[in-house]
Amino acid sequence: MKSTKSRHKSYAYKRRIDFKFVVGDHVFVKIAPMKGVMRFGTKDKLSPRFIGLFEISERVGALAYKVALPLNLAGVHNVFNISILRNYMSNLSHILNCEPLQLTQNLTYEEKPMQILGRQEDRLHNKVIKIVKVKWLNHLEEKAT
The missing domain is CATH 2.30.30 (SH3 type barrels.)
Structure with a gap:
């Protein structure tokens, strides 16, 4: 019985933090x-x-x-x-842009476009495809598509 208890203790997650x-x-x-x-x-x-x-x-x-x-x-x-x-x-060095x-x-x-960041044209054999990079309202510029 003691060996099973000690084995159960060894399986316990030792890095667990009890939050209060x-x-x-x-x-x-x-x-x-x-x-x-x-x-x-x-x-x-x-x-x-x-x-x-x-x-x-x-x-x-x-x-x-x-x-x-x-x-x-x-x-x-x-x-x-x-x-x-x-x-x-909380950390005073963190600046939160919370809208x-x-x-x-x-x-x-609802997603709304805010700004057009760039335009590009891809040329195929007989087609031209226009590509536009758009910055969305609730996203950062890095998330533009």
């Missing part, structure tokens, strides 16, 4: 991408893993916290397990 949040802490919420569902403008593997910067409003039980969600996420339940939350460590997204009921937003 305090009311007023800011956290990110982990979202799981679903196949074929567009969330926040991207599909499948390219969708963001964490969203928001939300404040913890109260502790519910040993492993659950109630998070203050904005009105556009009113359809989402506001109590999350500790495994879904990630702590936000609020106008989300629809199904948690998507």
Whole structure:
């Protein structure tokens, strides 16, 4: 019996950190991408893993916290397990350009072109294909397509 207990202890994940949040802490919420569902403008593997910067409003039980969600996420339940939350460590050197997204009921937003960054023509044997590089409203210039 003792050998099995010691074997179970050796299987335990030694780098695990037990998080404890305090009311007023800011956290990110982990979202799981679903196949074929567009969330926040991207599909499948390219969708963001964490969203928001939300404040913890109260502790519910040993492993659950109630998070203050904005009105556009009113359809989402506001109590999350500790495994879904990630702590936000504030750093004054981080400059966050946070513009609020106008989300629809199904948690998507409309893509709007902002600026044309470049034009190019590809010539085939008997065709000319025009290519335009566009900067989108809610994306950085590096994400232009």
